[in-house]
Amino acid sequence: MADDPRPAARRRRPLRAATIGTYALLTALALVYVFPFVVSLANSFKTDEDAANNPVSLIPQSFTTAAYQQLFQTDLPLWLGNTVVVTVLVTAGRVLFDSMAGYALSRLPFRGRNAVYAGLVAVMAVPGVVLLIPKFLVIKEFGMYDTYAGMVIPMLADAAGVFIMRNFFESVSPSIEEAAKIDGAGVFRRFWSVVLPMSRSALITLFILSFQASWNELPQMIISTQSPSLFTLTKGTAQLASGALSAGSQFPVKLAAATLMTIPVAVLFFVFQRRIMNTTAGGTKE
Structure with a gap:
């Protein structure tokens, strides 16, 4: 009689769930770590008023490179x-x-x-x-x-x-x-x-x-x-x-x-x- 494959399948499911959970946790931690840099990058392409009013928004209301142009004038x-x-x-x-x-x-x-x-x-x-x-x-x-x-x-x-x-x-x-x-x-x-x-x-x-x-x-x-x-x-x-x-x-x-x-x-x-x-x-x- 062939061995029942179901116990092995049940053992693999917890392992897969643990792996998925680990990757999900690492992804969340990576996003938390990267988020401040992404905010900085997004704000660098905003106007001064937009950055002051919407500091954590990742999409500028008006995309502009004026900040970089002004920076290179320093x-x-x-x-x-x-x-x-x-x-x-x-x-x-x-x-x-x-x-x-x-x-x-x-x-x-x-x-x-x-x-x-x-x-x-x-x-x-x-x-x-x-x-x-x-x-x-x-x-x-x-x-x-x-x-x-x-x-x-x-x-x-x-x-x-x-x-x-x-x-x-x-x-x-x-x-x-x-x-x-x-x-x-x-x-x-x-x-x-x-x-x-x-x-x-x-x-x-x-x-x-x-x-x-x-x-x-x-x-x-x-x-x-x-x-x-x-x-x-x-x-x-x-x-x-x-x-x-x-x-x-x-x-x-x-x-x-x-x-x-x-x-x-x-x-x-x-x-x-x-x-x-x-x-x-x-x-x-x-």
């Missing part, structure tokens, strides 16, 4: 240029210095290594706003205030990036470097030619996080500059939001600036989303 190109300079330098610096520091904490047996790592974790636990005044005093003391150096140098390395790279290097077996060590390769050569090429997933993760952090950085720009010629997109947009346009609410212009700022980071995430932090890539720890 110092937006200057802010964009400064932001690109800062972002490129900071991202390159963090990828290099964080990976080097992470490798040192993972591989080099120097005295006090555990204390350094504990200090690194402690720094990550300190709210960034607490460090703003000490950063300002250091920047001022070294004569870097209101310069590109003051904007860039304090952000060239960060504790979270070192933490990510150190943990990744811990997952790579030291035996992988043995052949290079036998051939006479020094520490930097083993790091640069053997371990780093295997760390592509961690480097991509660090690259994206560094790009996002430097592109969206505002507190550091506030404490390191005051000249309008050094404003970045975040500081310039904050100035617009605080009333620099002086006429009306100007919601469309402000939200148009916020929308344009979001695009590069969003594109970066979409391009590299499948490559973010796969710690199984490369060697495995023995």
Whole structure:
């Protein structure tokens, strides 16, 4: 007698219901997360009066690009240029210095290594706003205030990036470097030619996080500059939001600036989303 297929079918139904429920919940959460951005995008194509009267409406009563035209009549190109300079330098610096520091904490047996790592974790636990005044005093003391150096140098390395790279290097077996060590390769050569090429997933993760952090950085720009010629997109947009346009609410212009700022980071995430932090890539720890 053939087995009755009905019990198996009954088992599959709860599984399908659970899957559908999970996807429905995730879809709802995604919509809640995306909704503010969609509102910003919709308001950027409204008139000032329409945005003030119908702020959460997703369909403009009168579609217009006037906000974007007005925005490009501000110092937006200057802010964009400064932001690109800062972002490129900071991202390159963090990828290099964080990976080097992470490798040192993972591989080099120097005295006090555990204390350094504990200090690194402690720094990550300190709210960034607490460090703003000490950063300002250091920047001022070294004569870097209101310069590109003051904007860039304090952000060239960060504790979270070192933490990510150190943990990744811990997952790579030291035996992988043995052949290079036998051939006479020094520490930097083993790091640069053997371990780093295997760390592509961690480097991509660090690259994206560094790009996002430097592109969206505002507190550091506030404490390191005051000249309008050094404003970045975040500081310039904050100035617009605080009333620099002086006429009306100007919601469309402000939200148009916020929308344009979001695009590069969003594109970066979409391009590299499948490559973010796969710690199984490369060697495995023995």
